[in-house]
Amino acid sequence: MNRGQLLASAAFLILAHLLAGFAGFFAPYHYATQDRLHPYAPPAPLHFVDCQGRFHARPFVYGLKNKEGSFTEYERDCSVRAPLRVFVRGDEYVLFGVLHTTLHLFGVEASQHINLLGTDGFGRDQLSRVLYGAQVSLFAGGLAGVLAVLAGLVVGTIAGFYGGLVDDVAMRTAELAIAVPSLYLLLAVRSFLPLQIGPIGAFLLVVSVIGLLSWSRPARLVRGLVLSARDRNFVLVARGFGASRFYLMRRHLMPLTFSVTLTQLALLIPQFILAEVVLSFLGLGVGEPFPSWGNMLAQAQQYHVLVSYWWMLLPGLAPVPMFLAYHALAEALQQRVGSNI
Numbered sequence: 001m002n003r004g005q006l007l008a009s010a011a012f013l014i015l016a017h018l019l020a021g022f023a024g025f026f027a028p029y030h031y032a033t034q035d036r037l038h039p040y041a042p043p044a045p046l047h048f049v050d051c052q053g054r055f056h057a058r059p060f061v062y063g064l065k066n067k068e069g070s071f072t073e074y075e076r077d078c079s080v081r082a083p084l085r086v087f088v089r090g091d092e093y094v095l096f097g098v099l100h101t102t103l104h105l106f107g108v109e110a111s112q113h114i115n116l117l118g119t120d121g122f123g124r125d126q127l128s129r130v131l132y133g134a135q136v137s138l139f140a141g142g143l144a145g146v147l148a149v150l151a152g153l154v155v156g157t158i159a160g161f162y163g164g165l166v167d168d169v170a171m172r173t174a175e176l177a178i179a180v181p182s183l184y185l186l187l188a189v190r191s192f193l194p195l196q197i198g199p200i201g202a203f204l205l206v207v208s209v210i211g212l213l214s215w216s217r218p219a220r221l222v223r224g225l226v227l228s229a230r231d232r233n234f235v236l237v238a239r240g241f242g243a244s245r246f247y248l249m250r251r252h253l254m255p256l257t258f259s260v261t262l263t264q265l266a267l268l269i270p271q272f273i274l275a276e277v278v279l280s281f282l283g284l285g286v287g288e289p290f291p292s293w294g295n296m297l298a299q300a301q302q303y304h305v306l307v308s309y310w311w312m313l314l315p316g317l318a319p320v321p322m323f324l325a326y327h328a329l330a331e332a333l334q335q336r337v338g339s340n341i
Contacts (some may be wrong), residue, residue, distance in 0.1 A: 005331070020131065020139065021135070024104075027106075034124055034125035035113055038307050039122060040119060040121055042311060043117050043202065045061070047060055051078035062078060063081070064077060082109065082112035085106065086106050088107040089104070090104045095333065115127070118312075129296055134318065140206050140273070142205045143211070143270075144207045144268075145211070145212035145272050147212065148210075151215035153254065157169060160223040160225070160227040163224055167227075169224070171240050174217075177214075177215075199287070211272070212270075214268060215269075220286060235248060263333040263334050266330035267326070274319065277292070277293050280298070281294040293315045293316070297313070
């Protein structure tokens with residue numbers, strides 16, 4: 001097993017999920033805060049040297065002013081400097097639905113603005129919305145993955161242990177689920193559900209739909225492992241001592257499948273993140289004003305946004321390092337499973 005690859009990918013994923021979980025702290029603004037004077041403002045780079053060539057130890061961003069004769073094009077205003085500050089007070093947010101606070105990792109004075117990734121058409125900070133959007137996209141993918149793997153673990157264990165008609169029904173159902181294209185099935189199921197629902201309801205619906213429609217592959221793998229292990233000596237001995245079927249499955253058979261199910265989880269989560277992004281992009285997931293990477297990209301469906309404001313496509317790049325990290329983690333886990341066989 002490539003231990004370094006496993007540790008590096010796991011550390012990156014933990015860091016990314018911490019950034020998402022504490023998005024209110026790391027984001028300079030609330031996701032709904034608008035700067036009506038600067039819609040579609042371009043990303044503001046940090047500077048150490050001002051327009052007069054003087055060096056400043058504290059990084060800063062310049063203010064923006066409209067170009068002459070334009071309301072949507074900006075140029076740098078050298079007369080307005082906004083020094084970067086750490087641990088500042090700003091927009092109020094709620095951590096984990098309990099703690100109300102206004103402390104942010106960085107920001108500028110209240111009369112000025114810092115938009116490191118630019119703003120959208122409503123003047124909302126893109127960096128803040130990407131961080132808040134990670135809460136939906138990452139945790140939807142993770143929870144849906146856990147739901148799919150748990151369902152697959154239960155169905156696969158029961159099918160492999162009992163065999164016969166139970167096994168036949170479970171595996172034929174799994175084959176049918178695999179044969180149907182998952183994206184079209186997701187769209188069909190989601191189309192029957194209410195469109196006008198709150199962010200929490202939409203989040204739970206997306207997680208349930210994605211997770212419960214994707215249990216088949218983990219179930220087939222678990223079923224194969226349980227089928228080969230149910231006649232091993234330690235299982236037969238435990239059965240001879242009067243162990244119940246539930247005890248045999250819980251204590252002896254399910255633990256044999258944990259390494260495989262972890263690998264499946266690492267492979268499925270990126271797929272589910274992508275599924276959430278696609279659903280939200282099409283307007284079937286979490287809707288405005290709460291951001292997700294998918295509904296942020298939906299603004300790029302407008303041609304003038306697509307060709308004029310390249311930073312509106314940045315949310316589409318956010319899932320890429322997550323996909324790479326999860327696939328590196330899955331590869332490392334798979335090598336570990338292979339070395340233990």
